[in-house]
Amino acid sequence: xxxxxxxxxxxxxxxxxxxxxxxxxxxxxxxxxxxxxxxxxxxxxxxxxxxxxxxxxxxxxxxxxxxxxxxxxxxxxxxxxxxxxxxxxxxxxxxxxxxxxxxxxxxxxxxxxxxxxxxxxxxxxxxxxxxxxxxxxxxxxxxxxxxxxxxxxxxxxxxxxxxxxxxxxxxxxxxxxxxxxxxxxxxxxxxxxxxxxxxxxxxxxxxxxxxxxxxxxxxxxxxxxxxxxxxxxxxxxxxxxxx
Amino acid sequence: xxxxxxxxxxxxxxxxxxxxxxxxxxxxxxxxxxxxxxxxxxxxxxxxxxxxxxxxxxxxxxxxxxxxxxxxxxxxxxxxxxxxxxxxxxxxxxxxxxxxxxxxxxxxxxxxxxxxxxxxxxxxxxxxxxxxxxxxxxxxxxxxxxxxxxxxxxxxxxxxxxxxxxxxxxxxxxxxxxxxxxxxxxxxxxxxxxxxxxxxxxxxxxxxxxxxxxxxxxxxxxxxxxxxxxxxxxxxxxxxxxxxxxxxxxxxxxxxxxxxxxxxxxxxxxxxxxxxxxxxxxxxxxxxxxxxxxxxxxxxxxxxxxxxxxx
Numbered sequence: 162x163x164x165x166x167x168x169x170x171x172x173x174x175x176x177x178x179x180x181x182x183x184x185x186x187x188x189x190x191x192x193x194x195x196x197x198x199x200x201x202x203x204x205x206x207x208x209x210x211x212x213x214x215x216x217x218x219x220x221x222x223x224x225x226x227x228x229x230x231x232x233x234x235x236x237x238x239x240x241x242x243x244x245x246x247x248x249x250x251x252x253x254x255x256x257x258x259x260x261x262x263x264x265x266x267x268x269x270x271x272x273x274x275x276x277x278x279x280x281x282x283x284x285x286x287x288x289x290x291x292x293x294x295x296x297x298x299x300x301x302x303x304x305x306x307x308x309x310x311x312x313x314x315x316x317x318x319x320x321x322x323x324x325x326x327x328x329x330x331x332x333x334x335x336x337x338x339x340x341x342x343x344x345x346x347x348x349x350x351x352x353x354x355x356x357x358x359x360x361x362x363x364x365x366x367x368x369x370x371x372x373x374x375x376x377x378x379x380x381x382x383x384x385x386x387x388x389x390x391x392x393x394x395x396x397x398x399x400x401x402x403x404x
Numbered sequence: 405x406x407x408x409x410x411x412x413x414x415x416x417x418x419x420x421x422x423x424x425x426x427x428x429x430x431x432x433x434x435x436x437x438x439x440x441x442x443x444x445x446x447x448x449x450x451x452x453x454x455x456x457x458x459x460x461x462x463x464x465x466x467x468x469x470x471x472x473x474x475x476x477x478x479x480x481x482x483x484x485x486x487x488x489x490x491x492x493x494x495x496x497x498x499x500x501x502x503x504x505x506x507x508x509x510x511x512x513x514x515x516x517x518x519x520x521x522x523x524x525x526x527x528x529x530x531x532x533x534x535x536x537x538x539x540x541x542x543x544x545x546x547x548x549x550x551x552x553x554x555x556x557x558x559x560x561x562x563x564x565x566x567x568x569x570x571x572x573x574x575x576x577x578x579x580x581x582x583x584x585x586x587x588x589x590x591x592x593x594x595x596x597x598x599x600x601x602x603x604x605x606x607x608x609x610x611x612x613x614x615x616x617x618x619x620x621x622x623x624x625x626x627x628x629x630x631x632x633x634x635x636x637x638x639x640x641x642x643x644x645x646x647x648x649x650x651x652x653x654x655x656x657x658x659x660x661x662x663x664x665x666x667x668x669x670x671x672x673x674x675x676x677x678x679x680x681x682x683x684x685x686x687x688x689x690x691x692x693x694x695x696x697x698x699x700x701x702x703x704x705x706x707x708x709x710x711x712x713x714x715x
Contacts, residue, residue: 212607236610243604249468250600250655260597264610268594307605314609 162224164188164318164346170218172204179204179370186346193357194350196367197390202350203244206322210241236264240314244322246307248295254306255291258282261313281309284339300327321349325356355400411666418670422446422677444570449676450669451582452631453641457668458585459627460642461660462620465599469530473642474628478537482511483632485541488548488559504629511537512625565638565692567676574634581630585623589661596657638692640699641672
């Protein structure tokens with residue numbers, strides 16, 4: 162059974178159209194979505210994360226069509242970190258991460274939920290911030306808290322839309338390591354190829370709403386990056402640098 | 405648990421205080437006056453305060469707006485228009501809240517429509533839409549008052565907010581609605597917590613945001629409409645109390661719903677008691693005037709100093 166199977170997906174919004182003929186992922190696969198702003202990464206996430214129901218084609222998650230899931234059932238299988246997020250009311254960092262246990266518990270949080278929350282706070286170096294209010298944090302801190310909230314959901318599939326934006330380099334490295342060790346199916350979008358190197362084995366390049374190219378991460382060539390991002394790249398110790 | 409016991413003790417004290425205060429002193433009060441005038445009024449002020457605070461707590465969350473309550477969003481004015489129309493048409497007590505609810509829901513729809521204009525649902529847009537709704541509804545009510553001068557004489561006083569002519573039948577009706585509202589929102593408090601997230605995050609946590617939001621909007625409108633039907637427009641209880649509760653007890657909606665209900669009830673009961681005894685000659689002030697005064701000052705304080713700390 163595939164973790165994700167997309168068959169002739171088509172989404173139209175204003176003047177933009179996303180069309181994906183075929184894309185599938187096995188359990189445990191880690192896939193990177195690369196592309197410029199407006200290439201369709203977030204649009205794709207919003208469909209496969211069961212947020213936007215206005216699409217044509219078939220999307221199956223763990224063998225079931227998206228429409229067959231209730232919102233709660235789906236949240237038990239799939240966690241999603243949107244690119245932009247917000248939380249009102251002055252919830253603390255600890256409470257915010259604990260709310261990630263909602264799909265599994267429907268709000269009746271027990272010992273195990275508190276333990277898991279503490280685990281992810283520690284793993285993402287957030288223990289010192291746990292009493293602070295979420296709104297008072299910096300952009301990068303908020304991102305880490307939301308990532309901890311997503312991982313605390315303990316689902317087998319995780320979608321991450323730009324998880325590295327606004328993060329300090331040391332946290333990018335730390336989170337890449339954590340994601341690489343997870344035994345989960347992950348789709349992660351990014352602007353920068355170098356950010357996904359090391360934990361995603363496959364890359365899909367999106368351009369103007371279509372799959373432009375897909376390959377194994379270790380087989381990317383400068384020419385492809387140039388075609389996608391319209392900038393020259395040089396390869397330097399396995400990393401690509403724009404020139 | 406200790407906090408709850410403390411608040412319950414305060415509630416009891418406020419109740420006793422309110423029952424013992426009034427134009428007629430404790431010693432001259434006969435049983436009939438106590439049972440038929442003072443007790444129903446105290447119970448009604450308590451219930452209405454609880455419902456107003458609850459609807460405020462819900463609206464602030466659902467509209468993601470620190471300045472929202474039944475009054476500032478204009479829902480109360482829309483409900484009042486419905487209630488006045490009900491009175492004009494000579495409808496009975498049970499039907500007036502229904503008409504008020506329909507108008508409150510229409511008002512909510514208008515606010516949504518206007519709020520969507522800038523596609524951001526920014527809280528100033530919602531409040532501006534509320535002001536627009538308030539103005540339009542007030543204008544129509546003024547016209548109705550002018551046109552049906554004779555039959556709507558009592559409306560003027562009722563609109564300012566107050567507890568007059570309270571019967572036990574009304575109390576039972578309002579108590580049922582208050583209980584439904586409380587049990588519904590309190591049992592769903594964990595879901596409400598998730599609605600504090602942005603829509604995408606809340607959806608991804610397994611909450612059908614559109615559906616849940618609609619449900620709770622109807623509940624908030626129902627609470628507002630019923631309170632307006634029995635006691636006119638009483639502003640600011642729904643604005644102040646949820647903020648106060650968040651400041652003291654934290655943001656969790658489990659505690660917010662519970663304590664907003666209790667503290668809102670106490671707040672309005674105290675305000676009503678004060679409005680009964682503040683004028684030495686024995687005349688009384690409409691309670692809406694009292695809450696608007698306290699609320700207005702709090703509004704200024706909130707805008708100037710506190711928004712970031714408790715929002």
